[in-house]
Amino acid sequence: MKTRITELLGIEHPILLSGMSWISVPSMVAAVSNAGGLGLLATGVLDTEQTRKAVREIRELTDKPFGANVSLLFPGAAQNAQVLLEEKVPVINFSLGKGDWIVQAAHEYGGKVLATVTNLRHARRAQEYGCDAVIATGNEAAAHGEQVTTFCLVPSLASNLDIPVIAAGGVGDGRGLAAALALGAEGVAMGTRFMTTVESPLHENYKRLSLEKDVYDTLYSKRFDGLWCRVLDTEGARKAIRRGLNPIQMLKAIPNSRSIAQMLKLPYWKLFIGVLASGWENAKQLAYMANAFKLIRIATEDGDTVNGVLPVGQVTGLLHDIPTVKEVIERTVKEAEEVIRRLNDKVG
Secondary structure, eight states, X not given: OOOHHHHHHTOSSSEEEOOOTTTSOHHHHHHHHHTTSBEEEEOTTOOHHHHHHHHHHHHHHOSSOEEEEEETTSTTHHHHHHHHHHTTXXXXXXXXXXXXXXXXXXXXXXXXEEEEESSHHHHHHHHHTTOSEEEEEOTTSSBSOOSSOHXXXXXXXXXXXXXXXXXXXXXXXXXXXXXXXXXXXXEEEESHHHHSSSSOOSOHHHHHHHHHOOTTOEEEESTTTSSOEEEEOOHHHHHHHHHTTOHHHHHHHHHHHHHHHHHHTOOHHHHHHHHHHXXXXXXXXXXXXXXXXXXXXXXXXXXXXXTOOOOOOGGGGGOOOOOOHHHHHHHHHHHHHHHHHHHHHHHO
């Protein structure tokens, strides 16, 4: 299956692995790339040394194109982006910030840059400063989709941009891929589908739970990590959303942010002062995220279904098995091709 995205990124199938913290690790990235898609390394919970090591590990596991993402709102993200540029990572995906400097530096060595966006204004801005494509995150997606659904967001962007659009949110099989292409996308990014695979490091508790849930079993709120965020409907998620960022949770953000500083090997005093100096709204946002990081980690790594919180998309209700990454990609492409043939027969 050839599209502008397969040509742009040098991949066989127009399918990307979404960058998910604690899940999109080197082995997962390589598995997707080796199967003909594009794996994206999640660097949000890595320090610069770990990011460099992860990139080099991926290169030992695959000789196919791969990428890495940075969420520019997170502490340490700019430093990680610099490592990706130094390592000449073929594809860099950024979100939650302005990445014009990443575009300029990546293009100097022939790298490609994808901006994750949730609206046309941000997509146009990304195109203006040279991004090669955008990942359009619809409301159905895990984590940070906004109010507009994939079914409306993708054609809106495709009709107004010259660069390719990649659809994210609501895609977990070949029907979703075929639909995304019909809407004007040139490829899809899948997170929830890939996190429930054999190779995924997601704890088995959550793999099983994901299969039990329906399309209705997610929660969408700004009270989990301060941004509009979609998570699996569990006891832990409901508690976190009810609490929001009350005074007790603000206090808890202090030790949690200290843990993040240690994880990213950042001087805590520098992080703390920087947050305070950035203003109340930004400090509040980072406090939300400090608490959310802990809850996501204990879900992903420890399988804690009582206290942990796992970002998932509504497509979790379409999952019925735990296949290999290769099986996911092969059957997604095969099913999409069959859907397109059936549609051709109907209108032919």
